[in-house]
Amino acid sequence: MGAPCTNLKAIVAAIATVILVTLPLGAVAQDLSATDFSDLSEAELLAQLEAGDPDQAAALDRELQALWSKSGSAAMDLLLRRGRDAMARRDWGAALDHLTALTDHAPEFSEGWSERAQAQFHADRFGPAVADLERALALNPNDYNAIFALGQVFEYFDDPDRAYAAYARAKAIHPHHEEVTKALDRLSITVDGTSL
Structure with missing residues (x-):
């Protein structure tokens, strides 16, 4: 069973090598501009974003937002999603309920504070909104x-x-x-x- 898997890996590697060798240099550069950034660390993503390539900015932003939206807990991610869904419906009370539960249970998760700040602001709770933003930025400057x-x-x-x-x-x-x-x-x- 192990030999066919090894052969498959060798075949894929050989095909990839042939494609890279036969493609014009411009095509390789174009493919690299549409790079999958999911393997990069937060620091690497930020460095590339700061470098300022406008063609990659949207993809880098999406990758950072996805990274920052992961709490490490399925339950906390569910609270975040419910809070965002409530904000999309402009139900600020429900959003604050979900996001307060999130910040209570995951106080080191900066995205929870950032999202709750939005809900606070829309609920005309400006002081708490600023406090939540300060907490979010203390955790993720x-x-x-x-x-x-x-x-x-x-x-x-x-x-x-x-x-x-x-x-x-x-x-x-x-x-x-x-x-x-x-x-x-x-x-x-x-x-x-x-x-x-």
């Missing part, structure tokens, strides 16, 4: 979406300088975040008198 959300809170409360600083920090991590770029452009005239 590279969460550019949480940094962006903090900028939105500052902007909502008419603090353009702090909002701009938050947006600039988010852009340093994710240079191709469209909403961050729009926010920086919108505030650039107010903050420093120039347009991006």
Whole structure:
């Protein structure tokens, strides 16, 4: 039984080698631009995102969001999904119930705090929203979406300088975040008198 599996692996390796040798160099480079990033660590994903290749930004963002959404517990992942589903329905009370249960049971899971901050904000609970964002960023200082959300809170409360600083920090991590770029452009005239 072991020999056929070994032969199959050898056949696949040989075919892959033939394909790589016979493909033009441009085709290989094109295939590498559509790389599966699932084997990269968080630090590697962030480094590639910060490097600023616009063709890879969306895939890197998806991979980071998927990574940050894994709590390590099926039960906690279910609470996160239920909280997000409730937010999609704009049922802020149910979202807060699920996400509070999540943060109570998994206080080291930054995505729970970040998601609960969104629900808090939409429920007009601004102080708790900021506290949740601070906790999320203490656990994951590279969460550019949480940094962006903090900028939105500052902007909502008419603090353009702090909002701009938050947006600039988010852009340093994710240079191709469209909403961050729009926010920086919108505030650039107010903050420093120039347009991006």
